[in-house]
Amino acid sequence: MKFAQLVIGTAGAGKSTYCSNMLEYMASLKRTVHVMNLDPAADALQYDPSIDVRDVITVSQVMEDRPELGPNGALVLAMEEVSRDYAYLEETLGDYSDDYLIIDCPGQIELFTHLDVMGRLSRTLEGLGYRVAAVYLSESTFISDPGALVYSALAALSAMLALGIPHINLLSKVDLLADDMKKSLSGAFPDPHRLVSRLNMDMPMFSTVNDTIAELVADYSMIQYYPLDYTDDDTLLNIVAQLDHMLQFYDDAEVGGADFNEDPE
Ligand SMILES: Nc1nc2c(ncn2[C@@H]2O[C@H](COP(=O)(O)OP(=O)(O)OP(=O)(O)O)[C@@H](O)[C@H]2O)c(=O)[nH]1
Numbered sequence: 701m702k703f704a705q706l707v708i709g710t711a712g713a714g715k716s717t718y719c720s721n722m723l724e725y726m727a728s729l730k731r732t733v734h735v736m737n738l739d740p741a742a743d744a745l746q747y748d749p750s751i752d753v754r755d756v757i758t759v760s761q762v763m764e765d766r767p768e769l770g771p772n773g774a775l776v777l778a779m780e781e782v783s784r785d786y787a788y789l790e791e792t793l794g795d796y797s798d799d800y801l802i803i804d805c806p807g808q809i810e811l812f813t814h815l816d817v818m819g820r821l822s823r824t825l826e827g828l829g830y831r832v833a834a835v836y837l838s839e840s841t842f843i844s845d846p847g848a849l850v851y852s853a854l855a856a857l858s859a860m861l862a863l864g865i866p867h868i869n870l871l872s873k874v875d876l877l878a879d880d881m882k883k884s885l886s887g888a889f890p891d892p893h894r895l896v897s898r899l900n901m902d903m904p905m906f907s908t909v910n911d912t913i914a915e916l917v918a919d920y921s922m923i924q925y926y927p928l929d930y931t932d933d934d935t936l937l938n939i940v941a942q943l944d945h946m947l948q949f950y951d952d953a954e955v956g957g958a959d960f961n962e963d964p965e
């Protein structure tokens with residue numbers, strides 16, 4: 701069976717670092733795991749990618765051909781071209797039969813909110829027999845600002861709705877938080893009632909909108925964050941357990957291994 705994690709999230713949230721650490725952790729579990737770099741603007745990477753989009757296209761090449769484009773426009777154009785080129789993806793991905801693929805994506809949020817670039821990629825992977833989950837990283841250093849927290853919760857929600865695949869939200873760089881902020885992550889987070897009272901304090905004129913946003917966050921109780929703290933040994937273990945559950949990683953093994961006709965005696 702083949703599995704894939706589509707690692708997405710805002711620029712600089714820690715996607716490439718997560719891919720590198722997840723690669724190492726999964727290898728320690730003796731899984732056949734590969735990382736694909738899907739960022740045509742990536743500079744130095746902390747891991748050795750098995751598949752690298754920069755072999756096909758780089759942002760600097762696009763900018764040479766289209767000098768009128770800035771780095772952001774060039775990246776979006778490069779990604780649109782890559783996501784249209786199914787042949788390349790099928791050729792390179794098709795080589796792996798039993799596989800766990802971790803895909804390090806670029807940070808431009810419009811690739812899944814305004815454009816169908818990530819949607820096309822996940823459908824291509826599904827067509828190739830992969831079970832795909834989205835791993836969405838938001839930076840935890842913003843959570844003391846209620847406005848930024850709402851923005852990041854709504855961005856995560858829009859990615860989840862746009863992609864329509866199993867989805868897990870991670871709060872990155874938790875090691876940088878003060879202890880009291882770390883404690884606030886246990887239990888319901890973001891707590892909609894706490895969120896609305898903080899928003900109303902900062903922006904009393906928007907209290908109706910604030911109430912509606914808090915209701916939306918509460919309704920989609922799947923806006924649940926898993927803290928990502930590499931100084932805590934359980935961090936990656938918890939995330940892999942959740943992803944295994946969502947992707948039904950062990951189902952095939954259990955069904956194949958159990959002999960339902962066996963006589964209990
Ligand atoms: N303290 C701390 N720093 C981190 C963590 N994860 C990433 N960083 C740092 O954050 C910066 C950005 O990390 P990347 O992994 O390159 O982030 P990215 O999301 O891949 O960035 P883009 O590809 O540019 O969108 C780097 O300086 C990392 O060392 C973390 O868990 N804790």
Ligand SMILES: [Mg+2]
Binds near residue numbers: 717739804
């Ligand atoms: Mg990166």
